[in-house]
Amino acid sequence: MPEGGQDRPGGADAQGGGEAEYEDWSRFGFTPTLGVPIVDLRKGAPGEAPWPDRMRSLLRTPMSERPEFERSAAKPASEPSVPRVLDLTLRIGELLLASGEAAEDVEAAMLGVAHAYRLDRCEPEVTFTLLSVTYQPSLVEPPISATRVVRRRGTDHTRLASVYRLVADITGEEVSVEEAYRRLAEIRRNRHPYSSWALTLATGLLAAAATLLVGGRADPQAWLVFLIAFVAAALGDRLAWLVASKGLPEFYQFVVAAMPAALSGVLLTAGHSGLRGSVVITGGLYGLLPGRALVAAVADGLTGYYITAAARLLEVVYLVVGIVIGVLSVLYIGVRLFGAELHPEQALATHPFPVLQLASALLLTLCFAVLLQTSRQVLLQVTLLGGVSWAVFGVLGQARVSTVLATGVAAMLIGLFGQMLSRYQYASSKIYVTPALGPLLPGSVIYRGLLSLAQGDALQGLVFIARASALALALAVGVNLGGELARLFLKIPHAGGEAGLVRRAAKRTRGF
Numbered sequence: 001m002p003e004g005g006q007d008r009p010g011g012a013d014a015q016g017g018g019e020a021e022y023e024d025w026s027r028f029g030f031t032p033t034l035g036v037p038i039v040d041l042r043k044g045a046p047g048e049a050p051w052p053d054r055m056r057s058l059l060r061t062p063m064s065e066r067p068e069f070e071r072s073a074a075k076p077a078s079e080p081s082v083p084r085v086l087d088l089t090l091r092i093g094e095l096l097l098a099s100g101e102a103a104e105d106v107e108a109a110m111l112g113v114a115h116a117y118r119l120d121r122c123e124p125e126v127t128f129t130l131l132s133v134t135y136q137p138s139l140v141e142p143p144i145s146a147t148r149v150v151r152r153r154g155t156d157h158t159r160l161a162s163v164y165r166l167v168a169d170i171t172g173e174e175v176s177v178e179e180a181y182r183r184l185a186e187i188r189r190n191r192h193p194y195s196s197w198a199l200t201l202a203t204g205l206l207a208a209a210a211t212l213l214v215g216g217r218a219d220p221q222a223w224l225v226f227l228i229a230f231v232a233a234a235l236g237d238r239l240a241w242l243v244a245s246k247g248l249p250e251f252y253q254f255v256v257a258a259m260p261a262a263l264s265g266v267l268l269t270a271g272h273s274g275l276r277g278s279v280v281i282t283g284g285l286y287g288l289l290p291g292r293a294l295v296a297a298v299a300d301g302l303t304g305y306y307i308t309a310a311a312r313l314l315e316v317v318y319l320v321v322g323i324v325i326g327v328l329s330v331l332y333i334g335v336r337l338f339g340a341e342l343h344p345e346q347a348l349a350t351h352p353f354p355v356l357q358l359a360s361a362l363l364l365t366l367c368f369a370v371l372l373q374t375s376r377q378v379l380l381q382v383t384l385l386g387g388v389s390w391a392v393f394g395v396l397g398q399a400r401v402s403t404v405l406a407t408g409v410a411a412m413l414i415g416l417f418g419q420m421l422s423r424y425q426y427a428s429s430k431i432y433v434t435p436a437l438g439p440l441l442p443g444s445v446i447y448r449g450l451l452s453l454a455q456g457d458a459l460q461g462l463v464f465i466a467r468a469s470a471l472a473l474a475l476a477v478g479v480n481l482g483g484e485l486a487r488l489f490l491k492i493p494h495a496g497g498e499a500g501l502v503r504r505a506a507k508r509t510r511g512f
Contacts, residue, residue, distance in 0.1 A: 055108035055171075058115075059124075080177040082144055085117045086133050088180055090148040092163060093124065093131045095187070098153045099160040100292050100430060103305040106131070109163075112171045113180075128311035155292065156373040157431045162187045164427050192373050199371055200237045203287050206367035206438070207233030207261065210283035212360040213390075214444050215276060218353050225276055229283040232264040236284065251322045258288055258326030266334030278447065281327065285443040286364065290319045291475065292372070292434045298476030324450060331454035354394060361390035361439040369435035378431060381421060386436040389414045393440060404467075407440055408474035415482020423486075433479055442471040 093110040097103070103126040110124035110133055121136040132147040166183050169175045175183070194202070208230040215222055240257040244250075261284020265277035297312030365386025369379055389410045396406035418433035449464030 052105060052108050055112040055115075056104060059104065059108055059111055080117055082119065082135060082137075083146070084177055085114060085119055086135060086144065086146040088117075088177060088184070089113045089122075089124070089133050090131050090146055091184060092167060093126065093133075094148050094150055095159065095163050095184075097126060097131065098150050099157075099163075100153075100155060100296050100434075101160070101428065102296050102299040102303065103127075103308040104300070104303045105428070109167045112167060116170045116173060117177060126305070126308065128308045155371075156192055157369075157428075157434075158193050158373050158375045159187055159190065161375060161378075161425075161427045161431055162190070193375060194370055194373060196241060200234050200241075202367040202370040203237040204230040204234035206287045206364055206371070207283040209360045209363040209367065210286040210443060211279045213357055213364060213439060214282050215279045218356050221276065225279050225283075228264055228268070229261065229280045232260040232280060233284050233287055236260040237287075251318055254288060254319050254322030255326040258284065258323045259330055261285070262327040262330035263334075266330060270334060278451075281331075282444045282447045285323065285327070285447055286438065286441055287367075287371070288319075288323050289441045289443060289446070290316050291437045291441055291472075292430075293319070294472055295430075295434065295437070295476045295479050298473065299480050302477075302480050323446075327447075327450050328454055331451060334454075357394070358387060358391060362387045364438050365435050368438035372435055374431060374435060378421075378425070378427075382432055382435045385414060385417055385421075385432055386439055388417070389436050390439040404470050404474050407442075407471050408478040410440055411437065411475045411478025412482040412485075415479035416486050417482075418479075419483045419486030429483060433483075437475055437479070440471075440475055442468040445471060 089110045092113055093106050096106045096109055101109075106126045107124045110126075110131070111122060114122040114124070114133065114135065119135050121138075122133060124133045125131070129150050130147060131150065132145060134143045134145045136143040163184075166175070166180065166187070170180055208226045211225050211229045212218075212222060215225065236257040236259065239260070240253040243253045243256050262281050264284075265279075265281035268277035268280060293312055293316045297309050297316060300306075300312060301309035362383050366379060366383045368386075369382045374382060392413055393406050393410040396409060397403070401409075414433055414436045415429070418429040418436065421427075421432045422429040445464055445468040449461045449468060452458075452461035452464060
């Protein structure tokens with residue numbers, strides 16, 4: 001592509017032949033690049049935003065009006081082949097989409113990779129299961145397209161962070177195509193940082209911590225409930241692993257995983273043990289609610305990717321229905337056949353021990369991060385973010401603020417601080433945001449709705465389910481709003497004077 005926009009429509013030398021060039025643009029269906037602020041393009045100078053923001057701005061601009069991509073003065077030794085670059089772009093996008101990234105962030109990464117390897121006229125497109133990218137060599141040549149289908153999905157934040165670092169190095173012109181392929185293969189081959197048994201332990205601790213969070217007590221019963229919830233959740237997780245090993249869909253895994261906690265709560269109540277069975281059931285729900293998929297679905301809807309958002313929401317609905325079937329079937333049998341008198345008010349403590357609840361929120365966030373395969377290097381930051389969000393939620397609750405509003409404000413802070421941390425670490429904000437949402441998930445409200453349905457009070461059950469939906473929406477919208485506020489008002493952090501860090505930041509922030 002010509003340097004600096006000098007020989008293209010709208011450039012400084014387009015005075016004489018401008019009309020003919022505009023006719024060429026129009027003849028092939030493109031809008032002439034009028035109004036592009038050429039003077040604002042600083043060739044090779046560092047910008048003020050990281051690559052996701054730069055590429056997102058470029059992505060939202062029609063291809064015919066996009067300014068020339070800024071590159072360093074150095075020329076590559078050899079130009080990579082177009083099919084090779086498109087394939088690399090799709091493989092990187094596949095890993096990001098399978099890890100739960102929002103569609104716009106996936107497209108921004110794909111656009112950044114293609115532009116870094118000098119494929120300027122590229123249009124990536126992402127849906128829930130299909131990725132495509134089209135490159136047009138020139139206005140008179142036919143476009144070249146490639147597609148890739150996402151077959152498997154898995155949550156691994158360590159792998160997600162590695163892909164983000166790879167994209168950052170590619171957009172910083174530090175990695176060749178072959179080197180990028182090698183690193184991508186290493187990312188795929190790397191094992192998860194935590195084994196299946198470690199995940200089972202984290203699942204049990206998560207449910208147990210949730211019993212202290214919603215119960216809010218430190219009496220001897222609370223520790224018995226803690227232990228029972230741990231065993232029930234761990235058993236549900238192993239049953240889900242067994243179902244998964246048989247090749248059954250994820251829906252049935254959620255059905256099976258929800259049953260042990262519900263059964264434990266019913267048995268505790270029917271046996272007149274005096275233990276709070278409702279708290280056990282509520283704790284078991286926390287480890288199953290699909291908060292990651294919900295946040296991604298709302299983010300896609302707010303950014304205009306309605307097909308992907310609808311597909312993600314449908315996924316959330318199916319998973320929640322699986323949880324409902326698992327819990328409701330056990331509750332119905334317990335209430336109807338064994339006369340179990342469950343008391344949902346047990347799961348709505350009035351915060352008599354805020355210190356205990358804060359510690360429980362920290363433990364719950366830590367377990368969520370482990371379940372999401374978060375790298376050990378950022379576990380502390382993620383855990384503290386979850387504790388801060390719960391503290392804000394608790395303070396607003398004591399001030400008699402609406403639960404929905406308090407949830408939204410706490411989620412907005414999570415989105416804001418998550419975006420700040422991601423800018424300092426050059427990583428995806430999902431790594432910090434998703435685990436920190438754990439303490440705010442509406443587990444107790446969903447349980448009250450399910451219990452009302454099991455007791456035959458359909459109207460009351462629907463009211464609680466609607467309230468849980470409002471809380472979930474407040475979580476997702478709050479996170480998205482916090483991230484957008486960070487992008488609007490925060491600048492990329494500058495390195496603290498060290499030459500190596502200055503070079504690293506400058507290369508990774510070159511752009512608009």
